[in-house]
Amino acid sequence: MTTSEHGNVDFQSDGTKRDIEENETSPLLQNEILQTRTKGASFASSVFNLMNAIMGSGILGLAYAIASTGIVSFCILLLLVASLAAYSIHLLLKLCDQTGINSYEDLGGQALKKPGKILVGITILIQNIGAMSSYLFILKSELPATINSLLSPDEPGDAWYQDGQMLLILVTLCVVLPLAMLPKIGFLGYASSLSFFFMLYFAIVVVIKKWSIPCPLPSNMTMPPGTYQISNSSDSDCTPNFFIISSKSAYAIPTMAFSFLCHTAVLPIYCELDQPTKKRMQNVANVGISLSFLVYMLSALFGYLTFYAHVNSELLMNYDAYMPRDIMVITVRLAILLAVLLTVPLIHFPARKAVNMLLFGGRPFSWVIHVLETLTLVGVVLLLAILVPDIRNVFGVVGSTTSTCLLFVFPAVFYLKLGDQPVGSPESLGAAALLVFGLIVGVLSLFVIIVTWVQNP
Template sequence: MSVNGHSSNFNREGSAGDTEGGETRPLLGNGSVQTRATGASFASSVFNLMNAIMGSGILGLAYAMSNTGIVGFCILLILVSSLAAYSIHLLLKLCDQTGINSYEDLGGKALKKTGKVLVGIAILIQNIGAMSSYLFILKSELPAAINSFLSTEDTGNAWYEDGRLLLILVTVCVVLPLSMFPKIGFLGYTSSLAFLFMLYFAVVIVVKKWSIPCPLPHNATTLSGNLKISNVSDSECTPKLFIVSIKSAYAIPTMAFSFLCHTAILPIYCELERPTKSRMQSVSNISIGLSFVLYLISAVFGYLTFYNHVESELLLGYDAYLPRDIMVMTVRLAILLSVLLTVPLIHFPARKAVILLLYGGRDFSWLIHIISTLTILSVVLLLAIFVPDLKNVFGVVGSTTSSCLLFVFPGIFYLKISGQPLRSADCVGAILLVVFGLIMGVISLSVIIVTWVKS
């Protein structure tokens, strides 16, 4: 399971030249031919990019739909996914023009050292937010998973019902040792299961829509032991097409968080077999399209199960009504296993960004390696423990770093590097991309902060 926009295994410089008419044509537009051993197939590249796209965001999209309505959600999801595909188009054009195959180096090319630092900071914050969202899932889902496998009804407030304690134990005993490895390539193979887990998740959400009646059962007890009074009328079982409220501000940031894969695009392009811009654009379009379908199915059926009672972390909603359901138990276990093995994977580019920003990417040092690892994991753990709601992670990270990496940076970099006239179609598109990203980010973050202050 690879977090949205966080690729950690694609770092090779090699890129294959394409052959036409007996001549070798370079992938990148710098006039030099680079070689590599073997290219990744088209299907493999689609799979890798989907792993980079799909992650914890899928758990928050049903909540976003409950705050925007079905039609409003669909419009926003189409808009964000289309803009994501277009910003990828701009990055690929820059890749061909400059020969650069990393997001940070594009920032350096466009805005000198400032651009490289800004991209590094954005990637660091994005990865910290992603890791926090994954550990938050562990904190909320692990007690439920343990309880569901135990036969006793009254556990007497056992220690394993404390999500924070379990999170600390899992982080120290599993995540920290795995994150300490200087190289962690073997964990990359576990990410190949991500799509299967997400597919199974979507299937379970669809199937269980008919297992929970509407109106929801009264007086269901939640995981925390509180009594959840569900005085739901039949009218509330009618799906809303458009909803506008202060909570709608979380919708677009959550979607931006869910479609961010831009740091993985250029490295995957360089590893593609017979790499051309149009071929890689097809890879990204198919990956985004398939992710769009899974996101939409999960959001629609999650919303049609709970309506305006959707939890910000979708799986939590099933605890009160299907506490020992086999399918829910297995999908929870799959998600937990995937999350557990993905956090160390995401940690690596975050640590790389820290070392690059603070130490200039100097030669490997165990002291710097250990200090950076402990510092990052400590920050992530504190965020996961004290953040009360997953929507807060999606909202803040999505409206800041996700909007920058998805919309603002690609547009600015294209305008600075391409050399095209401002009236050209792509320059106009780049300007609109930057404007949309800034407006969306500022408005969403402002509304979220105002909501916090009021509450």
């Protein structure tokens, strides 16, 4: 299994474990948690690894992206982002073959010397902090709903165990922090490989429940905070919108970029592939991205067609509000929570390694530094999850900055610096176009998001 929105975690077939003490000073993106040695991974297992890298918490925000852009606009944008993700992987694979480098930060060092390596390390650190924050936000919003679904309907709703922030703090201190503190957490990687199947199950439930929830929604239904509202819409508005342009549309592409980011895992998967050729790995990427695109599209489209103008920025909250005691909703909620609990410590690992690289270089493993880094990172992420009022802010800010850099900007810059094609070649022009697109989307989206915050504090 490999995760990238969550960090970078790689698994190969013979199950050999390596101590994290040995890995603390190894390259940031070369098989951090578990690493095995075999002749090579099969095509199918490599596709599965890449899909694990792609799919994560972003799936919960894509229905909101449809509500803020319209169905046709969303389909075009999602296809564009998926296609550009495949193209940027093509550039990375060419550079890997040309330079022999198989880690993202080393490509940054090769292209831009030490500042490039530091820049990539900072970007990966911020990306992983954002990913962890998004998962802890899910814990904050879903834990109370899960507990309420298991309690009697007559139970008062103001008990401490129904307070999302209190539950988040307790779970972080009692579960996430101890697991993040472990020097060997390889076993979590095998368990977290289930997260992909949990996301697939979530998509299936969304499709099924489309026909279980009426439209219009009951007038006495209390919709959760963060619900998208379209001007002049009403509860009886069950007509899908095909094109929408508003300030909230600025969250769409960053959320998509956040959802398709897998580039920090591509090169290690390439190195592990049986008969590793660029064409074979590109086919792995194309199949993995296409299947992920299909799952994303189904869950987002049917989620939107269920709630229309009332889609929440975190889709599960809509089902919590309408059918909190439905058995399928309860099981998918428990599955997502389990995936979160097992994945956050794994996301934490490459984030901590990024801090090591940035602050301590190649310094040998130290328990003092290990503990201090773990406490600091977990504290920062917990604080962000508590203070951020809406998960779309995480997707928007992280997606428009670090995700855009890792997905579009860095691969283009690295290729323009290191590529063996002349400046006027189609490959170089494509890389330049990718760079311009990434910069425009990132800067424009971030600007609109900040303006939206200022206007609606």
